[in-house]
Structures are given as structure tokens and as C-alpha cells.
């Protein structure tokens with residue numbers, strides 16, 4: 001495979017991000033390119049894209065927040081504020097994952113891992129406490145007739161079921177903290193997410 005390049009999203013990448021998107025957990029609303037350009041304008045370093053043969057094949061969008069993952073977890077829309085991420089706090093001590101998608105034609109090639117590495121590097125560069133997100137339990141749709149979302153999440157945490165998203169995140173160094181019910185409107189993932197946390201090893205004693 002040609003080399004994948006990870007870089008800060010440019011305003012002209014907004015259309016490609018929206019084309020790949022589709023997992024924004026905001027009910028029927030989806031962000032427009034104008035929303036994405038607002039993310040870039042507010043926090044350019046936090047908006048990353050993966051480029052392969054000059055084509056955007058993945059993206060990772062983040063904001064900063066002082067809402068710690070040890071506090072009561074917020075549903076996605078309450079965490080971000082709105083599709084323009086009005087809750088982004090330039091002084092926030094935590095990086096929060098807004099969305100993260102690799103084009104389905106380019107998965108399992110290490111692109112998601114590269115995007116996570118870039119986010120971890122950003123946490124270290126900015127001296128933040130860590131990074132957290134609601135990891136979508138994307139595999140639940142295959143088990144929803146056998147168990148509820150809480151039972152599914154427990155089995156994913158114990159390693160008895162491999163979830164295409166949350167297991168991948170756990171293998172990349174995230175700790176699963178707890179299930180967040182009613183995190184999103186995304187029935188295939190049980191409308192829920194796993195609170196996943198990565199603490200900055202350079203700040204671990206804080």
C-alpha cells in the first residue's frame with residue numbers, strides 16, 4: 001500500500017470528511033462541511049485526516065474539554081454542545097473524541113491506528129491529562145437478539161466478544177471505564193457507547 005499521510009485537516013477537506021462520515025451520533029442531524037470548517041477554525045490541531053494517494057480515506061475529529069471522564073458521562077450532543085462544537089474549551093485539560101471513521105474500503109490497513117497515534121501525540125504535545133471518547137459498540141447489531149447492550153458491553157470488556165470498534169480501541173491502549181446508555185441515537189450500537197479513556201503517561205501522577 002502507498003504511504004498514508006496523517007495531517008491537520010484543511011478547510012477544503014470538509015466535503016470529503018462529510019462524504020466518509022455517517023457515524024455522527026446526533027440523531028437525524030449530520031454535520032455539514034460548514035460545521036467541519038468551524039471545527040477546523042476553532043481547533044485546527046485537533047482535526048486530523050488520513051490521506052492515501054491524495055485521497056482522504058479517514059478522519060479523526062476532537063475538541064478540548066474540562067469535563068473529566070471521572071465525572072458523570074454526558075451524551076454525545078451534550079458533550080459537544082452542537083454540531084459546531086460550541087463546548088470546545090481551548091483551555092480544556094482533556095481531549096475528547098468527536099468522531100473517528102476510516103472509509104470502509106480502507107479498513108484493516110493500520111490507518112485507524114495511525115490516527116490514534118496522532119491523537120495520543122497531540123495529547124502529549126499539549127500536555128493534556130489524556131484522551132477519552134464514547135466508543136461505539138458497533139458489533140452489538142449481531143447480538144441484539146441474544147442479549148441487552150449492558151450484557152454485550154460486559155462480554156466485550158471481558159474479551160468474550162470481539163467488537164469491531166471497542167475491542168480495537170482497547171487493543172490500542174484505551175481502558176474501558178463504563179457503559180454510557182442513551183449516548184447517541186444509533187440503534188445498531190444499542191444507542192450506547194463505552195467510555196474509553198487513555199491517560200497521558202507523562203501526566204499520570206497528576
Ligand SMILES: CC(C)(COP(=O)(O)OP(=O)(O)OC[C@H]1O[C@@H](n2cnc3c(N)ncnc32)[C@H](O)[C@@H]1OP(=O)(O)O)[C@@H](O)C(=O)NCCC(=O)NCCS
Nearest residue numbers: 100101102107108109110111112113134135136165168171
Ligand atoms: C474503528 C475504525 C476507525 C478502525 O479503523 P481501521 O483503519 O480499520 O483500524 P486499523 O486498521 O488500524 O486496525 C483494525 C484492525 O486491522 C488490523 N490491521 C491493521 N493493519 C493490517 C493489515 N495490513 N492487514 C491485516 N490487518 C491489519 C489491526 O491489527 C486491527 O486489528 P486488531 O484490533 O485485532 O489488532 C474503523 O473500523 C471504522 O471506521 N469503523 C466504523 C466507524 C467507527 O466505529 N468509528 C469509531 C466510533 S467510536
